């Protein structure tokens with residue numbers, strides 16, 4: 001039986017693995033693939049300390065090399081189900097089943113299975129990823145200094161993204177599909193005061209256009225049914241994300257975004273011995289440095305838990 005099983009090979013899971021091994025925990029890391037969000041899209045990282053600029057693929061290769069130097073077992077597989085046996089106070093163990101029909105046992109688990117941003121599914125989206133389309137305003141916003149941009153999504157995510165861009169871009173449109181926006185009043189108030197931000201409701205994005213980079217977008221005004229074209233260089237997608245949590249539904253609580261609720265002090269979920277870290281959790285600030293930090297924290301508290309409880 002393992003001391004710890006980590007689910008996920010992104011920044012949170014890899015960092016948790018490095019810390020677990022250095023604490024001499026008998027650890028298994030199970031991941032579908034290494035890198036998670038960083039390798040799925042053409043991501044250039046400019047905010048991870050120590051690297052002024054590095055591609056997501058290169059950064060994750062370094063993470064992976066670092067992990068593989070540790071004493072840790074690794075399974076390339078997908079976790080399908082986790083179950084806990086035993087009482088919360090005494091001897092307990094987790095059973096984990098994978099897509100390759102393997103079963104593992106562990107005293108503790110860290111879920112670090114991340115999330116995927118929801119995509120628009122409109123013409124031009126795939127073509128302009130890394131060429132004007134962004135799913136991360138903190139990461140790519142600074143590249144749009146003095147440019148015209150659109151934020152797709154009129155929830156808090158979209159409004160906060162627009163306010164972030166207000167210090168950088170020349171003009172910001174927020175496009176909301178519904179007739180009213182869904183952002184909190186406090187964010188709406190801030191946006192009303194920001195002269196550069198224009199909110200367009202009942203706006204259905206239809207197309208992203210350009211040659212090498214984005215030149216414009218076309219949306220339909222759902223009230224008049226007219227198509228309108230806006231010249232701009234950047235599109236920020238803020239329509240939520242999908243945390244990877246299907247395998248752990250019964251053991252944790254979720255917030256409205258389907259993120260796992262944790263105690264931010266120690267990354268503990270509602271089930272004793274079950275921890276979570278990174279983008280899969282309800283922690284704010286979905287960034288590599290934060291996911292890695294949370295992975296480290298979870299591992300440290302797993303060690304404490306094992307020393308105290310078992």
Ligand SMILES: Cc1cc2nc3c(=O)[nH]c(=O)nc-3n(C[C@H](O)[C@H](O)[C@H](O)COP(=O)(O)OP(=O)(O)OC[C@H]3O[C@@H](n4cnc5c(N)ncnc54)[C@H](O)[C@@H]3O)c2cc1C
Pocket residue numbers: 007008009010011012013030031032033034035036037038041043044045046047048077078079080112113114115116117134135136139140244247277278279280286287288289291
């Ligand atoms: C386009 C884009 C650009 C970004 N740019 C930046 C940036 O410039 N700077 C920055 O700091 N952040 C950036 N981010 C955010 C950053 O990528 C995330 O915050 C970070 O990757 C979260 O790490 P994580 O380990 O929590 O999750 P993830 O990176 O999502 O990793 C999750 C891992 O879990 C695995 N997994 C999922 N389900 C299972 C399962 N059932 N069984 C086994 N394994 C599973 C996946 O294969 C993956 O390896 C960007 C994100 C996107 C989408």
